[in-house]
Amino acid sequence: MTAITLEALEKRFGGTAGSALDGIDLEIADGEFVVLLGPSGCGKSTTLRLIAGLETPTGGTIRFGKSVVNGVEGRDRNIGMVFQNYALYPHMTVTDNLCFGLKSRGVEKGEILKRLDEILEMLSLGDLAKRRPRELSGGQRQRVALGRALIGRPSVFLMDEPLSNLDANLREQMRMEIAKLHRILRITTVYVTHDQVEALTLADRIVVMNEGKIQQVSSPRRLYDEPANIFVARFIGAPGMNVLRIEKDMLIDPDSPFYLDEQITQSIVESTGSAVRLGIRPEDLALHNGGFPLRIRCRVVLIEQLGTHLQVHLEVDSDKLSSNIIAKLDVNCGVAVGDVVTLGSPAHLIHRFDDETELHLGRLANKSERIVSLHSTSGDNSHGVRIGEQQ
């Protein structure tokens, strides 16, 4: 088993296109399941391919355990990799696909058969051994691809968006299988996806990336609760956090659509910078009932009926500023398109970000100072699960 260390890892591509990497530092512990998460072109696949040895870094080092593997070919890194399209050879049977690599490496025949049985058993592929990929369902192919990556007994297991070709049901099922496999085998795993649900459910730690840089590395729970910056805040959650940029003078303007508790306003006005950025998750907004330290007056633009709740798109009611907000409201709240409503949120659910650096500065109040609780939160995982349901 192997720990992986990336130090100042850099990858530049010729030409203008390509998601270059801009100094990645990351330590992945032995046996850890790490998910690289980010939008298309953020560099997550590039990072994975650098670890696999399919690309060569232009700077920095990659270590497996203690040894630097920069110059080591992929084939010598003892890696198993699963690709998005499975890359099963259509003209070979399941058995041949599984054994092709072992045969090429000159593994002894008896050993090959032993491992084959093991894998077929583990992934319940026994009945399919003689079939060709086109005779398999999507999930079965996925399992064969997993099997092929595992049969070489890799010390590092890499997966590049392995579930994105599956339909929703299968995806969920395979997610569980992958989680199970990892629980059993405890192979150091790096998993690339743009799907936060996969990331939140599978990962020990999530690495959020954007534009070739790591934005945040943390556990799923903390990613949601304490996004390191505006990008992460907006990226995590469905939909992401509303982040409003409010000029300081707007806070004291009585005609402003914003109302903020005076004490809080005071502390903000005293801080540096000309504006403040406040973030509120859509699920943390509610129709104003009088008790909220932050109120926003806005106009309803669109209402999406999602069954469990309404997803309401609003526009801040101001000439000076056009800002869109999404709120998740109760199905029975009775708003209609065109209504001007006032939304509010308790201070401990409001995040504050630096206007310049966009870094997270904390919340307007601690949890203990909570004034109103909107949702009953019982247990660490509740947010994740809830988000999952909302998908």
Added chain:
Amino acid sequence: MSGAKLLSLNFRKVVRTLFVLVVAIGFSFPLYWVVVTAFNTKGGVYSIPPNFVPALHAGAFRYVLLHTHWLHYLLNTVFIAGVTVLLVLITSAMAGYALAELNLRGSGLFLLLTVGVMLLPTQALLIPQYALALHLHLLNGYAIQILPFAASTFGIFLFRQFFKSLPREYWEVASLEGVGHLRYILRVSLPLARPAVITVALLTFISSWNQFQWPLIMTQSHSVQPIEVALSHYTQTFEANWRKLTSAVIIALAPIVILFLILQRYIVAGVAGRDGGINL
């Protein structure tokens, strides 16, 4: 749809089918006619109006079959065409693979070189090519009939395109598993490229079989000449004897026609896909 309209539609369909029939018969008839002539009676060839039904007199055919070294010319042709096909497949697959899978500096130049060959007028190059063959002592051998055709623009393009259509991950998986390029080509790329292999093999075989001017110029002894050149010699030997001449024609035609009839589906598909592969 009104009855009259339906009628006119059916009528048009009939007319169309008739046209198709006429075209198909027009194209096939000369080949039928050669059979009629070869198996005609001695005087029947010159009868006016002509006989349209074969008289099935095999005398002339038997004579031509037995009194000339057809087997020998056929073997020459098959040998030349066979080796050419083999070499074309090898060079095309190799180059196609390198162009599709490896990011080589200079592959653009290579492609230009490949397409350029097609644009060079074949007639204009005959003289320097002959001079080259003379200098290299290749005249009158099998090598000069094979080597210049051992690489094909069409083959390279088709293989390149085919290999490019294979997901890149196929190779990446293989490379992570420690599979080398050659093993990968043999075990994965080529087996998957079967349609390309068949198309290139068939078209190369046909064009090699039908070579005439090249061996006519480059060879002198019958021991290495293909059937087409031999046939052109026999037009002198058999002169006015149309039964013998057409018998000889049948012998030269039969193998390629039979091959075509068996594999026509692949050949037609291969040719039809050709302009998709190489657009000028």
Added chain:
Amino acid sequence: MTKQLDPALDHDDYRSNDKSDLVRRVGVRSSLFNVKNKLVGYGLLLPAAAVFILFFYLPALYLFYIAFYHWSILSPFQQFVGLKNFRTLLAQPLFWRSLENSLYYTIVMIPAITFLSLGIAMLLRDGLSARRGGVWRAAVFLPHVTPVVATSIIWVWIFNPHFGLANAVLSALHLPQLGWLESTTWALPAVMIDSLWHSLGLYVLIFLAGLSRVPREIIEVASLDGAKSPRIFRRIIWPLISPTTFFVIVLASVNTWQAFSQIYTMTGGAHGGAGGPAFSTTTDALLVFQTAFTYFHFSLAAAMSLVLFLIILALTVVQKWISDRIVFYR
């Protein structure tokens, strides 16, 4: 992967759903293990490149040498003669005659090939079941796979002035019989008929491939709009297949200008010496061949080849110029 592995498949489409693909394509895999990769790569390109260079590009260069030198296979003395070969050439009536013949042949053949093959392709395109359609296609294409020498002999027999099928048909239709290959007027047209028979199948298939790429819906929409067949053809199909038409014209003009085997075999007569009667079928390609390989004037033939080369080049350039203006590429 159930996706059909078809060479005609557009691989870009195939991969576009793979978001990291762009990364990989743009990626320049440099240094380290790529040195070995590169060696393997160039090794793979080498055989084909060697064939092309040795047997095509070197001779192409050598052609210039021969054309500007006095060069004979029997003489070790090679002397630079400048444009002498070209001056000799231009002073030869037969050279001009051969150009005339080639031009005549090409000018008749290109439109004939284009329109006939398009017509037959339209005929074979639909109205027939796919299965039977394959048989018709095969029938039309069969002549193209037959050896030219063999089938030209058939046509010599068909064009026999007294016992041939061609005149039998003419006389059945009460038309005057022709001398065909014995006649200075009809010899080249006779060769053209053979060539058309032999080559049309190829062009028909190319057109069929082009037509199969015209989306059915476009034609259906047009006919729903009430457009009549000829109108659909002129306004919709014709513009859509113009790249195919262009390809056919380029291919046909290069092929016809270089036609050799049919002419050599059909006009050779019993005693060889093709190009007759009275040079009426002596085309460029034939004259180059005779000058070099019958009369052994290699330098002159090389000069002629150069002229031929330039003509074909010019033809291609002109066609490209025209096509850039009228061909509609989707």
Added chain:
Amino acid sequence: MLARNRFQQYLGGSRSPQSRYKSRLQSVRRVSVGFVGGSLILSACGSAAAAPTTTTSASNAPISFQLWESHNGGPVGDAVTALVNMFDSSHPNIHVSIVVTKASSKLPAAVAAGDPPVLAEISHYDGTLVKGLALNSWNQYMKNDPTFSQSNLYPSVWSNGLVGNQHYRLIASAKVSEVFYNESMFQAAGITTPPTTWAELASDAAKLKSSNVIPLGWKDSSAHILPAILSNGGSMLNGSNTVGTSVNFNNAATTATFQYFRNLYSAGDLVFDHGSTLRADLASGHMAMIDGTSAGEAKVLAAVGGKFKVGAFVEPAGSTGHAANLVQGLGFVLPKGHSAAEDNAAFTFVNWWYQPAQQVYWSEHTGFAPMTKAGAAAIPQSFLSSHPGLQQSIVAMSSQYSYPRPVSDSYAQVQAVLDSAFQQAVTGSQSISAALTQLQSQGNSYMSGASAL
């Protein structure tokens, strides 16, 4: 390689490249350095032609050599094969093997490649080979062999291929022009004896003309117009007909001859065609007379198949009062680059070829005229009476007005232009004077060597 051993007989074993040719070759090769690299690559590939070289035989060891020949099967090819077999069995020290190829057009390349045969039969005199100093003269071999006698050969045979005083090409198969006719048609038209003058031929043609019969079919090849021109007092070349350097066609004799044929053609009494078509026409009763050579007699008789009796007559007399003819055919040449022993053996074969027994066999089996008087005399009268064509060809061979074909460089091209001019003038697509003017100027440009197309 496939079939290598099997075809060894075609390829022949012995090859003794002379240093002279090697050095020539090297100088050729040096010019294009680029090719040398390629040759290294290719030398590994090997070819059937690159048969292993064996050493030249010592004087008493058997000598074997190749004879390049262009008859591909048929009666002529069979006769050559049979004769060569006879020679081989009667000459234990010499073995001749036949290589059938288009010897005339392939020989120069073989010489240049340093790989020529010892003996070749080429169809016409090729100035290229002499210019390239590629041929040995036969003179010394004829002189050294006591069994060879010049006087035995017909004069037109002796002077065929003579340049200066050197014999570079000894004729191997002689043919002359003559006309075959359908005797039944002649009888039906009331013609008792074949025509002896061109004028008679024209009037007989007129008599033969009926609704379904074409009186006269003529080959579309110029060799068949030259006898008429010569009989009308014309010539081919200025100075000597064999080695002159300018053509002599634009004159009264040629004009008259062209006019004569043009009249026949426009009256519908004559058509042009290939020999094969003419024979079919004669056999099917479409035509009364066809032009040809005795070498075609067997084919004529085969085509007619006994349906009627075939007669033959030599080309008629013209304004000079006598008939004329042109002797042509393949000839033996001796490419340089072989040992004296091999060349001697080759001459042994040629001399043997000229002996009466071989001449009789040759003539009887092929219809070609015998080339020696002794040979002609040895053919039984009974055979001649059933083969009027052969009989007529002996008449022509014996005539003092039978001439050898010109040997000048570029004459082959002149002949092609003559073909064309004759066609154009006779069929009326060009006036006679225009055709002759063009023929003269183009012919001269070829002959002068200033242009060589």
